[in-house]
Every structure is written in structure tokens, then in C-alpha cells.
Amino acid sequence: MIITKTYPLKSLTVEEATELQFYIVDCITKNMSGREMLSRGDLGVVSGKNKPIITEKAERVIAEVFDTEACMLVRGAGSGSIRMGLHAILHPGDSILVHKAPIYNTTKTSLDMMGIRIVEADYHNQDEIINVIKENPQIKAALVQYTRQSPQDHYDMEEVIKAIKSEHELTVLTDDNYAALKVSKIGVQCGADLSCFSSFKLLGPEGVGIIVGKKKLIDSLISENYSGGMQVQGHEALDVLHGLVYAPVALALEAGVSEECVQRLNAGEIPEVKQAFVANAQSKVILVEFKEKIAKIILKEAENLGAAPYPVGCESKYEMVPLFYRISGTFRKTDPLLEERMIRINPLRAGSDTVIRIIKESIERGKRCL
Numbered sequence: 001m002i003i004t005k006t007y008p009l010k011s012l013t014v015e016e017a018t019e020l021q022f023y024i025v026d027c028i029t030k031n032m033s034g035r036e037m038l039s040r041g042d043l044g045v046v047s048g049k050n051k052p053i054i055t056e057k058a059e060r061v062i063a064e065v066f067d068t069e070a071c072m073l074v075r076g077a078g079s080g081s082i083r084m085g086l087h088a089i090l091h092p093g094d095s096i097l098v099h100k101a102p103i104y105n106t107t108k109t110s111l112d113m114m115g116i117r118i119v120e121a122d123y124h125n126q127d128e129i130i131n132v133i134k135e136n137p138q139i140k141a142a143l144v145q146y147t148r149q150s151p152q153d154h155y156d157m158e159e160v161i162k163a164i165k166s167e168h169e170l171t172v173l174t175d176d177n178y179a180a181l182k183v184s185k186i187g188v189q190c191g192a193d194l195s196c197f198s199s200f201k202l203l204g205p206e207g208v209g210i211i212v213g214k215k216k217l218i219d220s221l222i223s224e225n226y227s228g229g230m231q232v233q234g235h236e237a238l239d240v241l242h243g244l245v246y247a248p249v250a251l252a253l254e255a256g257v258s259e260e261c262v263q264r265l266n267a268g269e270i271p272e273v274k275q276a277f278v279a280n281a282q283s284k285v286i287l288v289e290f291k292e293k294i295a296k297i298i299l300k301e302a303e304n305l306g307a308a309p310y311p312v313g314c315e316s317k318y319e320m321v322p323l324f325y326r327i328s329g330t331f332r333k334t335d336p337l338l339e340e341r342m343i344r345i346n347p348l349r350a351g352s353d354t355v356i357r358i359i360k361e362s363i364e365r366g367k368r369c370l
Helices: 012-029 051-067 077-089 105-113 125-133 159-169 214-226 234-266 295-304 329-334 336-342 352-369
Strands: 071-075 095-099 116-123 139-143 173-174 194-200 208-213 273-280 282-288 324-328 342-346
Touching: 012 051, 012 125, 012 234, 051 071, 051 208, 051 234, 071 234, 077 105, 077 139, 077 173, 077 194, 077 208, 077 214, 095 125, 095 173, 116 125, 125 159, 139 159, 159 173, 208 214, 208 234, 214 295, 234 273, 234 282, 234 342, 234 352, 295 324, 295 336, 295 342, 295 352, 336 342
Parallel strands: 095 116, 095 139, 139 173, 173 194
Antiparallel strands: 071 208, 194 208, 273 282, 282 342, 324 342
């Protein structure tokens, strides 16, 4: 497979992200006192609520930020939130509609765990979506991943959800990992019933997932997850809010750096580079294809030059230096040979000059080793 074009999600501009930051802070002030925001929260299963008071208030803030009925903070990060979301809408043996493309590994594991039957449709073709649903009346729900599952993916979230719900009122769950706070609307704002994503990818605490959407579905999950050990504690909930405040602008700056790097690489600044793209794979990254099969050499040398060799949470609070990494698992499944000549780079908090310099010096060092 030869990649000639990618279809990255449209990121918020820095100006739009700034307004979103202001809106998040406004939502906080409407739901929490100043003293509460200067605390480290409370702990335990508070009588009458069965969760920390601060956690409940943080959930109200997040629901308001995403213009939806309810929110639940859960254990297990993004994968855990999707797993619980699937549990809220399906029973073992039920059928679910998915896009005709490689399914993200942990999501596939969740579907297998529940014995969910998979029915595929090409989400780029609304008529096919409608026909597949008509031909498979046993389908109970649909899963839509916001970011791209293969390089050619370009479907529009809002249009896909509209098509899914046009014939039968199927319940729709969206995987908004790597999209939340980067785009203007997440899944529930496009008509989905539940949206699931990780706080860790939004500069928040590790291990905490976020589910937002219909109150009826979220209430059913809350009623089942009543033990103390399942609760997200008050200090963790506050850390989720801390991350949400700072994430939009940081992610918008990162998107701008990616665009600048691609422009420079495609203008020929580094002769060894064949082409470069911005793509959502899964996080929004730079895909760099080299003229020769030198991807593995570049990754080895980039680490010695200060680049991160692997992700922590893919845009977590711990990640500052640029990430130089192999292409994603879903992309490798699409074409295993891509791994020999292509890498992905996430600038994270770095500027374009740093990214370009590391690529150049990695190539120079690699040549000396050959």
C-alpha cells in the first residue's frame, strides 16, 4: 500500500482552544467553590452518594463541558471506559456494528471478553451503513472510533452517527481517545449516546477514564460500581480537572507544530525524506516516509538525541520531548512493510526546529553506522 493522502481530524486553533480553556474554567466556577479547588478533595464512599463529593462535582463539571447529561469517572483509563461503556449498552452474545477496518487492540479484547458479535460496514458509505443495519436486525448498538483506523479513513463522525440512527434508534458508543479537547465536537455532541476517553491523554492522572453521555446509561453503571475500590477519589478527580484546563491549548500548539514540520519536510528540507503527512494514528502525529528502509535506524539514533523512544500515555503529562516511534498497530496491520520505511513523530511540547534537527542528526549518525 502506498500512502498518497491522509485525512487528519481538524484541530482547534490556538484561539479556539483558548476559548475552550476559559469555558472549562467557567464550568468549574459554576459547580465548585474556590476553597474546594484549592484542596486535595475528599475520600471514600460518602453516605448517600457512594463516592467522594469532589468526584461527583468534577463529574458535573465534565458533563457541562461536553454539553451532555452525565459523566462518570472510572478505573482503567480509556480502555476501561470503553469496556464499561460497552457493558452499559450490550449483553454477552449481542451484535455490534463497527467500521470495516482494524479495531483498536484493547477494544477488540473487550468485545471478545463479552462475546460480542461483530458486524462490519464501511463508515464512508452511508447507504452501506443503512443497508447493513437493515440486513442484520440483531444489531443492538454501534461503535464509532473518532480517530483513524487506517490511513485512508476520512468519515465524518456526525454523518456516520446520523446514518446509524436513521433507520433504527441504535445505541451509539464513540471512542473519543485522541480527539477530545482537540476537535470542536466529541461523539455525544454529534448525537452519540456515550463517549469514552482517557484523562491520561488530557494531561490528567493515569488510570482514570471518562464516560459522558445519557444519564440513564451512566446511572446503570454507577449502580453496579458501588464498591470503595472502584471509586475515583477526590484528589484524582481534581487532577482530571487540572488536566482538562491546560490540555486544549497544549494540544492546539502541538497540532500547529505538526503542520509546520510536514510543510518543511515536504519542501525538501531533508533530502532523505520521501514524503510526510499529518495523520491521526491514533494520536495526531507526523508520518515520515523515507526513501530508503532506514526507519529502525532513525528510531534508534533519535533516542540518543533526546527523543522519547516509546509513549507513556500518548500525550500524557509526563511526555514533553518529542516522541519518535514505530507506526501504529492498526497501520501495521494495513501494510506490514510500512514499518521499514516510515515512522511516526508526535512533537508533544517541542517546536518544529527540534523535531527537524533530530531527524537530520539521526540520519547523519545512521549513515556513519552503515
